Amino acid sequence: MNIAVLGAQWGDEGKGKVVDLLTPQFAVVARYQGGHNAGHTVFVDRTKIILRLLPSGILHSHVSCAIGNGVVIDPQALFTEIDELGRFGYDVSNRLLISERAHIILPYHRELDLLSEARRGERKIGTTSRGIGPAYEDKIGRRGIRVCDLFDRAGLEQEIRENVQARNRLIKESTLDWRPLFDQMLAYGERMKPWVTDISVFLAKTSAAGRPILFEGAQGTLLDIDHGTYPFVTSSNSTIGGVCTGLGVSPKMINGVLGVVKAYATRVGEGPMPTELLGASGDRLRDSGKEFGSVTGRPRRCGWYDVVVARYAARINGLDSVALTKLDVLDGLDEVKVCTGYRFGSDVISEWPADLNVLAKCEPVYETLPGWSRPSSGVTRYEDLPREAQQYVAFLESVTAVPVSIVSTGSGRNDTIIREKSAASEWFGVGTM
Ligand code: IMP
Numbered sequence: 001m002n003i004a005v006l007g008a009q010w011g012d013e014g015k016g017k018v019v020d021l022l023t024p025q026f027a028v029v030a031r032y033q034g035g036h037n038a039g040h041t042v043f044v045d046r047t048k049i050i051l052r053l054l055p056s057g058i059l060h061s062h063v064s065c066a067i068g069n070g071v072v073i074d075p076q077a078l079f080t081e082i083d084e085l086g087r088f089g090y091d092v093s094n095r096l097l098i099s100e101r102a103h104i105i106l107p108y109h110r111e112l113d114l115l116s117e118a119r120r121g122e123r124k125i126g127t128t129s130r131g132i133g134p135a136y137e138d139k140i141g142r143r144g145i146r147v148c149d150l151f152d153r154a155g156l157e158q159e160i161r162e163n164v165q166a167r168n169r170l171i172k173e174s175t176l177d178w179r180p181l182f183d184q185m186l187a188y189g190e191r192m193k194p195w196v197t198d199i200s201v202f203l204a205k206t207s208a209a210g211r212p213i214l215f216e217g218a219q220g221t222l223l224d225i226d227h228g229t230y231p232f233v234t235s236s237n238s239t240i241g242g243v244c245t246g247l248g249v250s251p252k253m254i255n256g257v258l259g260v261v262k263a264y265a266t267r268v269g270e271g272p273m274p275t276e277l278l279g280a281s282g283d284r285l286r287d288s289g290k291e292f293g294s295v296t297g298r299p300r301r302c303g304w305y306d307v308v309v310a311r312y313a314a315r316i317n318g319l320d321s322v323a324l325t326k327l328d329v330l331d332g333l334d335e336v337k338v339c340t341g342y343r344f345g346s347d348v349i350s351e352w353p354a355d356l357n358v359l360a361k362c363e364p365v366y367e368t369l370p371g372w373s374r375p376s377s378g379v380t381r382y383e384d385l386p387r388e389a390q391q392y393v394a395f396l397e398s399v400t401a402v403p404v405s406i407v408s409t410g411s412g413r414n415d416t417i418i419r420e421k422s423a424a425s426e427w428f429g430v431g432t433m
Helices: 015-025 075-087 107-123 132-140 147-151 153-170 178-195 199-208 241-247 280-288 307-317 356-361 387-400 423-428
Strands: 003-007 028-031 040-044 047-051 064-067 096-099 213-216 256-262 265-267 301-303 321-325 335-344 347-349 363-370 404-408 416-418
Touching: 003 015, 015 040, 015 213, 015 256, 015 321, 015 404, 015 423, 028 199, 064 199, 075 178, 096 178, 096 199, 107 132, 107 153, 147 153, 147 178, 153 178, 199 213, 199 241, 256 307, 256 423, 280 301, 307 335, 307 387, 321 387, 321 423, 335 356, 335 387, 363 387, 387 404, 404 423, 416 423
Parallel strands: 003 213, 003 256, 028 064, 028 213, 064 096, 256 321, 321 404
Antiparallel strands: 040 047, 265 301, 335 347, 335 363, 404 416
């Protein structure tokens, strides 16, 4: 079975933990989009490891990890991450594969990212300032530099010269020299070379040999360039279509789709978030959930679970099943709210609107459920969850119309429930995890 694991909200759903947990069932974990704007947090024996560019399966020594053509790679960030993992005792050198077609983030992409944000002023996107958008702009503008280009000295020189000239014209008073950049890229290419391959061919062979693949998404459905809260989105397809385009695999190779959904909602950066809680209730979720960006450290905006978002994500991605994370963060609340629709004028909307002006006028319609005082934290069997917590999960399943097969009750690998007779138990076998 090849399974896609992707975010169904605004990112930070806990994909890192879920992918790390499921990885023992797979031979390969393949990342299909985004870059080091992602921050996938994994706790191993209480040690916190944040993965940005490397697939979250990398902490398991039997697994190969592939970075697809849909990913944008900052080579310096890649090497820093590899070196950091080395210090934790993880040698990735013989298990990493990088697509020759992936695009490179150059240092000037970071500058352009900052410049673009400054230019937008109050309407800024709130990007991670990693140069992600400008790198994808160059890709779509057909002037990007790909990994394979790092090995073509003459072609690379021409591309870098032209790109630097164009950038100097764009940024007033900029006198960037192409030569040191060219030398740096050649050196990066040399270090990257042993890992570079055709990922599409590799994955096709892996799958044909019956070796299972986990397709790992970054960010979340509402940050998707096409289906998210445009323009407050990232610059790639974080939804299911990104698996095919970002890895060069056929849709027929995806046998199941697992959506990772937090038990409440969070968002980092600007843009609409209908259920956002300002004030003490939002602070309570932020503090208990330690909701601070793992890449930028920014406080995340917090709010109640939004069914309109969840149903939208279920439709776009064809979710077979949900991994519900951070249920324990709701422990101790007197009551828990769930947004089941948006009031817009005299109507109640249940489909996610494209127009941000409509979204701005939407008022969430809430259903209130009883909270639970007995902790769910660390619970590993569904029937041991407080009764009200089970009711909450059952309610989300009924309104979202997707079964919950995994429940995360804490940050550790073991703080997890794999439900019996669920998609997860069918895909992986409960007893084997
Ligand atoms: P960019 O991807 O750096 O261009 O940022 C665009 C938007 O996506 C901003 O609102 C970021 O905060 C958000 N974003 C990017 N990566 C992540 C992530 O991994 N988790 C949550 N939000 C993200």
